[in-house]
Amino acid sequence: MRRYIVRRLASLAVVLWGVSILAFALGSLAPGDPARLLMERTLGHQATDEEVAGMRQELGLDRPAVEQYVSWAGGAVRGDLGTSWSNRNDQVSDLLLERLPRTVMLAVTAMLTAVIVAVPLGVAAARRRNSVTDHASRVAALLGASVPGFFVAYLLMFVFGVRLRLLPIFGFDSPQHLVLPSITLALGSAAILTRLTRSSLLEVLGEDYIRVGRAMGLRSRAVLFRHGLRNAVIPILTVIGLSFGHLLAGAVIVEWIFNWPGLGKLALDGIHARDYPLIQGFVLFTGTVFVLMNLAIDLAYVWADPRVRFQGQGA
């Protein structure tokens, strides 16, 4: 187990190094001159070449790309992601940490919503295979997975905000503000979880030990929940973990549309302002969270499923 963890941590470092290069390259490869843009935003009119050169020097953009990367990555290792260009007094790491709880709140609520909806629906679909419930859950999952998030967002805003006037449609002022964005964000994950719960449960229900249980006269409810769902839950937990990483990183559009002041909106504001330290910091931060989440799931999987542990030892 220890060797496995050490091996995973080593590969993690390599992945994060790749993420850091990718994050840094995003800024360098994007079209447009950030020094000019920043100078012109500051001046309020078009800048001369001399003014732009001065700004480029101030930002360190006149140095070779490798030198810039080493300086930035070195800072990142120490937790210093630099200073935001569009928030000149703020450290990027402070901005990210300030917004993180709001995005986590959104992602956790979305994930809980997805689980509360998807698992019972998946169980019902598996229990009544090829019934109306099964077909209905299939259609719902198909829609949930295929309809774009922004469309769902506007639709929910229109129905619950404009027509029914039940819920606020933008902002961060009360718990009610959480409802529409979290439903929007939950939809994709709920769709996947519904189908996964169904297929996983059906697979488990076909196992010999389930048949034995039934032959021994166990009640079908006990077979389903105590033996079936319990064993089917391992792949579901894996997907929940992975989805949570996706939700954290993928809340960008939802946060933008609902004006939710989280990490995603911060990143988009940074993109519009060509705030490269902020964009690079966001990519590195969410990449790291995603990779760590994967590691945690793998470790939990090893811990929860002895077969994996023993396979690992055999290898």
Place this chain on the structure above:
Amino acid sequence: MKVKRPFGLSLVTLLVAAACGGGAGETGGQSARAGAQPLPMDRQILTVGTLADRFLTELPGRPDLGKYPLNTSSFDTLARMNEDLQVEPRLAERWERDEATNTYRYFLRKGVKFHDGSELGAEDVKYTFDLISKANPTNYQTLGPDSVKVVDQYTVDITPQKKNNRLVEQLVHPIWGINRRGSDPLNPIGTGPYRTVEWVKNDRYVVERFDGYWDPTRAAKAQRINFKFIADGQTKILALRSGDLDLIMDVPLSQADELKTTPGLASVNSKTGAFNTLSVNLAGQAPYDIGKDPLIREAVANAVDRKAVLQKVWGGNAEESTTWVPPAVLGQYASMVKGVKHDPARAAQLLDQAGWTAGGDGIRTKDGRRLTLVHMISGPGDSDPRDSVAAAELIQDQLKKVGVETKIEVPEAAVASARGRNGEYDLMQGIGNQNEANPCFLPDLLHYSKGGPNQRWRAPGGKTDEAIERCRSAPGIEETRLAAAEAVHELVDVEHVVIPLIGLYRIWAMKESVAGFVPHPSLTNQRWEGMYLASGK
């Protein structure tokens, strides 16, 4: 060839359109329900949906917060540009100019209080202008570190570093609003009818009524205004319709008609203060060098049917215009700019004359080169480009009829800016705004060939430069207007560098309970003190 539009967005638009009933809102007026009975002051809390937060706070020394691009009515300028685009005194009661020394003397109003209770004086003007000139040493008004001198407590002399005859008209821009001396520009203290309560970047700017405001005729009528920065245009419209917002600014033209007919909502238009124009690249290298040929430019101007563009794309939400400087600013000389009439036969004749002959598919060629123009649409990052794209598609069809092919491109704002600077386009469609009262403002900013590398649309032959120089040096406003009109005439009618497409109305949508709102043609000069909530409907 058409530009693809996001399918989802169209669906949402359709959905919203389908849901709009047939009720009637107030439209087209200058002021919504001006005579309505106001609610009690403690219920006068308004929420305004604005564009994304674009305050220029990168340099802490630059005092833009609360002034530009969102003018929160927290500041006053020495003089302002009113809704008719004319200059009127505010913090300065009067001013005079000594032409020999290029010095403007402003006489300040007495008894004006800042939000912290201190009195406005000449030192405050010096403090503010020094901050601006220090943060932006190459400012277009040419104010430097020694430009502002305090004469006495209520008198200040301002001497631009270069001869500048239009300083009075330039200083009406909200950026020149006066800050309290020594105050932190990020915690702004002004003299406006509203005082700043808080600014949360990218989220909100909150102002509250200032009871000590010096001008009772323009005192704030609401207790509090929450300006919410909402970058997504669709969200803003839905929030207005849901009742979460009281008023939204800069309604996209594509949504204007829907909102006008939505029960419970009203909309008002400002007078024309912005223009959608097509400018030809004169400084590009191959393959973006076609616009250098004057025959091509004239042919394009003749081929574009501006009336059809207005009617089919903007309907009643814009007006025909031959110029792109507001007629109110050019005064009686606006009629000097005639505009090119739609004449496709003449366009074809000019292209023949230029040596471009029709190929097999109808597109003209010359020496094996197709007559293809890159039509780039440029605009602020958060503006809705759909109307401009629809106009570009129509122009594409019109130009195709005379054998000119266009490729429409809508790059992201920063990319468009970079490509514009590098001359990587043939036609650029953009929006110009008249944000100050100087008639030369837009010609000088965009078309003076000696003004550096940015004046891509200068007219060749030097006549435009001469007119702009006369415009700069004219002692009186009438001579300035004449020279500005001559410059615009040269650019539009003679050299065909600019093709004005339409004059844009600023459109505001609000709940019917919002009253007293007076729309300004210039978004950055919009004031809020007259707006309040009224009882009744």
